Amino acid sequence: NINSEFFTQLQSNYHEGREFPADSLLIAAYWDCNPFALQDGGHLQVGLKKISPGAHWLGITGIACGKVNKSFTETVKIHTIVSLSLMDGFLACWDEKYRSNRIRPETAIRKYLDPQWKPLLQTPPFPEYPSGHSTISAAAATVLTHYLGENFAYTDTVEVKFGLPTRNFTSFMQAADEAGISRFYGGIHFMDAITNGRTQGIYVAQKVLKRVGE
Template identity: 55%
Template structure:
């Protein structure tokens, strides 16, 4: 981890320094980072209007920039920038293996993601988060796999099931078909959705700045590692998606309610990441913490109430079954993997 000496906050504001550090990092790593420059200038002007002295602002800014430089150096060494050096991923056409799906037929997303550095797993701990293999592909109507495929085929037809699937879609790769045109739809990722939930929870709990920052930092690190262990298994098992399997085995005209994301099925990423997030948020915020999820109302998605983070994670998981893009064993395995990882991270941080 980055080595940062104890900081002298005399004539500086720790909260302001933290905000500046976040903005400086965002400027460098976000695709729209350049837009942060104007936002930062406006923010610092508002600090002056609130009576914060130029000396405090300048000292806080220098501290924030120093911390940001350390974080950016750490991030640059995570090996993500080496992924383009790997051979172009070519889908295997063997029976039961993943293959690109309509309407975009996108190439596989991040097939080498497990090559980058994770946050919480030592080399000897990685195998602890391996999950049992998925049910073997089979065209035999009496097989376990055929039963799983038929379950997906028959699901997602009720209005409430479709409402749940749409609420948790969170597919940044979704496309809208307009004649011969395929138009990209703006949707947030599952990780971003849970970061939004954490903001709602911290505000309702009335946590102070430092505590809110701790919650969201641990959550973001945990979800990154949840994606890491999940993607490692996805490209190990390389399992076929329901859309491909159902069309081949049951009904060639079938379309899932949701668009299929461009990567292998097993396990469900929503299940892994949501289960990890629920463990972390339950630890910090509490069991049976009720809230209203308004994260995607700005995108036209109706707000939805939940009685706990675990209830939300359960619903996020089953939503992929209702949406026709995951088999039930992929959902169950993702849930167990995510819960185990969440507890591992809490122990690693001496929070349990």
Template identity: 50%
Template sequence: MMRIKFMSWILAVLLFSCTERDGYKELLESGDLLVQANEKLTDVIVHDIFSPPVASRIYAYPAIAAYEVAVLAGDDRYVSLMGQLNGSEPADFDACEECSYSLAALAAFYKVATQLVFSEQEMIAHREATYKKLKDEGMPKTLFQNSIALGEIVAEHILKYAGKDNYHQSRSFEKYTIKNDPGTWKPTPPAYMEGIEPHWNRIRPFALDSANQYLPALPTPFEIIPESEFFREAKEVMDAGINLTKEQKDIAYFWDCNPYKMNVKGHVMYAEKKITPGGHWVGIACIASKAAGLDWKATSETLAVTSIHLFDGFIACWDEKYRSILIRPETYINLYLDEDWLPLLQTPPFPEYTSGHSVISTAASHALTRLLGEPFPFLDSTEVKYGLAARSFNSFKEAADEAAISRFYGGIHYMPAIENGVEQGKMVADHISQRLVTRKDRLTASKE
């Protein structure tokens, strides 16, 4: 009897050990670890207070690196972006006989992301905790080392590509000079910050032929007479701000996404760190990937395609912002309608036209709809960690439309910036969908 019990115990231990040895496989098969890496990257971007355009760059390159590993994984469905993205060259990586491509994708993501942020140790600590979890789940040493090596090779290729996008050169470009023209943008309270990224149109886009390829309709001509259209648009913003419903306020706060929010108490001024608009949509892409049950390869595709749309959307939008350099509603209303009026949201430090959230939300929603379909009900919990309740949407388009109108409720945009921003986002998204292909079946369809 004792012998039977002893043998049963041995069998249980062996079974348990086998399960432990295989635990890493399940962890790596899903896209969860890649989602968690993206979530950590968002935390670091918020901590380091990167501007919305710069944040879009930080999201894009690590996601592209992870996706390029997915292309190598022996799945014939996926098509490399190298050779398709502007300025990129096709990559020829050696085959890895004994490696985990999903871990290699994570390694590529971590390496690129770490190079693009200030708080490198935060990303490194998260990476090491992830690696430890895989080792604890029984990942063989050789398999682990080979996978990391492959990921770092791919990462180096993407970092070399990123290094030629003119970003580093733009750090030494001249600052924006405020113009005396009364219709142009001026810094707003409480911080009166200088114009952010006035030369972002000189950053290399991923798919657009140029930053000014898709110009929106011209903004309404500046006027101060009460009978003018511009005066009417400004008064519309002011009146809406005075009569906001609770739901409209909730919408405005949910999509605020302003990493520059400054708080003033007496003589003390401090920043309230929040997610960027692009970070919000990367968060939605992560939520959608999990909701759809995507594996790590499809998750990497979703994050790469979404971030490319965000990046090019910011370039197109910022090109227009510093061409029209239009005055913000807060400045206009205080000068010509009501000197005491304040918008619900703090006015961001860059020109008004077009609405950045309208452009990039529309572009990202089109990317996600093409990948995951419509309708796609989801609970957007992206802002919960910033003290806001989650919101439900039936589709990505519905979420993008709410994000766009939120800028009107917030008092930081006139309606033309929103409406024409949505149209600009559509044009950017349509161009990218025609220019870039990530699946071979879509490549065949596009040729037909």
């Protein structure tokens, strides 16, 4: 149905995806966090090792705790609550993914708009909605904000070992929002999966903090 909200989102992914500035493409690459990205070259297919999304946020947790010289006990506590929020975020997200079972942009665009279209990032082999990056990033950021404050500026150096530059953020939620929108820039998520994934992640983290966060 060309008048449906889904088709409007499909067109947005297709048309906007051809005009992203260089910084948007860098953001997509920075937050790719695909533990085993495949790269094709002729008859050769190479698996590129990268950090996972959860590990990226645990790295950020370590950077933040180190910046304010948290004690060993406090550092362990914050890492533990972040880890619980990440795990529950993944569980909640994947439960909804397989309940909704929604098609990915690459599949839909190639079928209905352009059979030659390819996303910037490798399309994951599981349902699209909601965005896992958005969910777990918002969950981790909510916990970190709870313990370390809203306006916590830091430099993310987690991806340096993987050949990417550092990035500066003024808050954890700014980083989480960038992680979320990176999936739109990468061509593998629709926008509502990103915004609703963010909401889901915040809700999950609030539940975790209420139960075990004090």
